């Protein structure tokens with residue numbers, strides 16, 4: 321599966337069976353995306369590879385540890401490695417082919433924007449489960465997808 325930013329300078333590939341997506345509706349993800357929620361997937365680092373454009377990756381890390389990497393040319397959010405883990409966080413909207421992807425979890429629905437109407441698919445969490453529990457939920461039924 322190929323992915324690229326808005327201007328196309330930064331490209332990457334994700335191999336293997338892709339897990340399902342999650343959306344985070346928290347206030348930080350709203351700021352980072354300018355939208356209702358962040359839609360992303362989390363893949364093993366071994367399945368992730370940059371193709372080109374790494375010199376355009378800029379990074380913002382807030383006082384609370386919230387990290388957002390983005391393309392310095394076009395501002396698209398970009399994948400980044402999860403701190404202390406062997407996984408990459410990957411913005412779903414960058415993927416070139418998303419026919420078989422679906423949202424399996426919604427995080428921080430307790431603090432969503434008042435105008436945010438959440439789709440009916442996926443488990444809804446008031447806050448967020450721990451990462452390993454979330455990864456388990458995202459992998460359920462993902463194996464059934466044609467890759």
Ligand SMILES: [Zn+2]
Pocket residue numbers: 325326327328329330391392393394395396
């Ligand atoms: Zn770009």
Ligand SMILES: [Zn+2]
Pocket residue numbers: 344345346347348349350358428
């Ligand atoms: Zn969030």
